[in-house]
Amino acid sequence: MRPSPRLVAALAVLPVALAGCGGGGSTGTPAAPPSIADATTDNRPVKAGGTLNIALNADPDALDPSSATTLVGREVFANxxxxxxxxxxxxxxxxxxxxxxxxxxxxxxxxxxxxxxxxxxxxxxxxxxxxxxxxxxxxxxxxxxxxxxxxxxxxxxxxxxxxxxxxxxxxxxxxxxxxxxxxxxxxxxxxxxxxxxxxxxxSPVCVGPFQFAGRTSGSEIVLEKAPDYYDAAKVKLDKLVYKIIIDPNVRAANLKSGDVHVADQLATTTVKGVQADPNLKVVAGGGLGYYGVTINIGNANGATEKSGPVDTALGKSPQLREAFELSLDREVINKTVYNGLYEADCSPLPLDSPYRTQDPQCSKRDVAKAKQLVQASGVPTPVPVSLNTPNDATNIRLAQVIQQMAKEAGFEVSVKTGEFVSNLEQGKAGDFDAMLVGWSGRVDPDGNLTGMVTTGGANNYSGMSDPGIDDPVKEAAAESDTAKRTELYSSATKKLAELRGIVYLYHNKYYLGTHKDVAGVRYFKDGLPRFATAGFTS
Structure with a gap:
């Protein structure tokens, strides 16, 4: 279904907060997607020594492998x-x-x-x-x-x-x-x-090519070369300095100016500008995870506690959740917010996962049906929805697009911005109506499901608790036959689609910007830059 002229007009006047940085705005020809393979082919010799400055798009939570839950934390852990x-x-x-x-x-x-x-x-x-x-x-x-x-x-x-x-x-x-x-x-x-x-x-201590040296909350994390590392000879850099730069335009600008040598998770609206700079390059990673709107349908006492009733319109009404999903257009969101550089989808499993059955029939935008469902719910319109979002420009842009789309179906979405880790804490506590949140993904499908959608999962912010999800996910984890696991995951994801505790929107791709004189970075589908063999070529 084509977006209505009214919606197109509404989207056109949204503030283009991500434009700039070398012409990488959200209009014009989309950037060409870089290849994941590019990250593994740059094996130029690098010299010993030097400090690599890396821009992170958010401040990680505690650097404790037992309790940590953030992707940016995993980026630090990787080294x-x-x-x-x-x-x-x-x-x-x-x-x-x-x-x-x-x-x-x-x-x-x-x-x-x-x-x-x-x-x-x-x-x-x-x-x-x-x-x-x-x-x-x-x-x-x-x-x-x-x-x-x-x-x-x-x-x-x-x-x-x-x-x-x-x-x-x-x-x-x-x-x-x-x-x-x-x-x-x-x-x-x-x-x-x-x-x-x-x-x-x-002050974490592990085995790794670099060791923890210090942290200034909200500013930077410093790692130094670890002398006791078992393969220390291959490690060329003296130090890694992770700088917390939330704004994607500032992150790309600092990469361009040389203040940082590597920038993680480039906003898709800045990829084209970075690609156009002869002193920079972009490689791709990710695709294992997902992003979407998590709706609180049973997280009354905390994600790991017993599910209970939630007193919000979306939380109480499956009809309204269906209407909310029907108000959204995944393809338009991908094009409008991400220059078409993500992968629109309605499943928690990656597009190339061997455990996917035939592609799920994702709902198409249908405002007329959404309005009918809203009316049938008996809830007075406009239906209020409070949407928590991280306070970076990309997520704010996404929230604004969702706000405009849902408005046509009878929802009044109020956008509530907050610091990334604070948003996660609210998600864990159940202190939200709906929230923008994702998962960086794992190679085994269980890693995209158990902790996020089964009863008592640490990241089950929606508070879903249904045997139609729990049982097949548990059975699949005990099964070694791929075909049988695929059938069980299909059953679980169908139930997920019915409950709509998470309205999946897309699979993230991660774009890593680096200076051309940085080589040896390893960047895979998990989206974690590995710097053990990295260094400067001159």
Whole structure:
């Protein structure tokens, strides 16, 4: 369905807050999408030494692998806190602190992991099976941990010998290796854990090419080359300085001026301008995650607490949630807000996931039907909707487009902006009506579902609690057959589409801008820039 002339006119007068930076405004020819492969092919020699300044688009939450929930935090962790496993350029799972992929028993309930030997944490403490057990047990049991759902099937971690751990599971859990390739697999210095306790995130110590040196909240995070790193010879840079620059135009301008050498998550409206600068280049990552409107339908007492009634129009009425979704046009949002550089979709699973059935039938914009549903709901119009959004220009722009689209169907959307981490805290607490929030994505589909949409999930901000979601997601995690898992995920995502606790809008692509004299950066589909082999060419 084509957007109405009235909607086009309304969108045309929205403030183009992202325009500028070398002609990268939201009008004219869209930027050409850079290739993910570009990030793995720049193997020019780099010199030893130097400080790499990196612009982050938000201030991370606490740098504690057990409790952290932000993508920007994962970007810092990628260069400071290694995991048992990682992904490579092809999104295949590969050993990192583990010495090999896990050995799994026939019934899937015993998982044995061999570890690298001769490794030290960045404080000189030996890395061994006891340290792995300590971290995994903390991830599983600490009251503040956001990793509990990631490792829920793990009943016990046993030290077999100094270089081997065994995980005993309550049920077979196919996504385990994928979970151990993210924060649930990050291993922390046992000495630092003992000394810092709950405050570990203020001065984290892990195994990594760089070590934590300091943080100024809202301003910067500094990492220095780690002398005890097991592969220190390949690390060329002396220091990484992450600068918090929320405004996308300022981020792109600082890249252009040379104040920063790398800028993460370039706004799609600035990609073209950065590409046009002969001193800069852009590479792409991401695509595993999603972004959308999360609607509070049962988060009355906190995301991990028992679901309860929510006293908002959208929260109480499935009809209104359907009407709200029908008022939105995903393709127009992609073109208007993101220059067509994202991937419009209505599923939490990536477009190229082997666990997707045929593409879901995403709803098309239908204002007439949306109006009928609003009228049938019996709620007086305009229906009030409070939409929480991070306070960066891109999210504000998205909120404004949603506001204008929904208005035609009888909704009055008030946009409530806030600092990124504060918005997440409100989401966890259930202190919202609807919110713009996404998930950076994982290679196994369980990582895009369990924590976000199943009962008690740490990031289940909508408060969904339905056996039609919980049961197939749990069954799929215990299943190793791809076809059977695909069928189960199809069942779960159909129920998600009915409940509309999340109205999925698109899969994010991440665009990383760098100076042309920076080489050796690794940037994969997880959208995490890796700087272990990075440096300056001159």
């Amino acid at each position: 400071m806190c290694e995991k048992l496993y990682d992904i490579d350029a092809a999104s295949a799972l590969v050993p990192q602190l583990a010495a090999a992929l896990p050995e799994v028993s026939d019934d899937g309930k015993e998982v044995t992991i061999k570890l690298r030997e001769g490794v030290k944490f960045n404080d000189g403490t030996p890395f061994d099976a006891e340290a792995v057990k300590k971290s995994l047990d903390r991830h599983r049991t600490w009251k503040k941990s956001a990793r509990k759902a990631d490792l829920a099937p793990v009943d016990k971690v046993t030290v077999v010998d100094p270089a081997t751990v065994k995980l005993t599971l309550s049920q077979a859990f196919t996504p385990l290796t994928s979970q151990l390739a993210d924060r649930a697999g990050m291993i922390m210095s046992p000495k630092a854990l003992d000394e810092a306790g709950d405050s570990f995130g203020a």
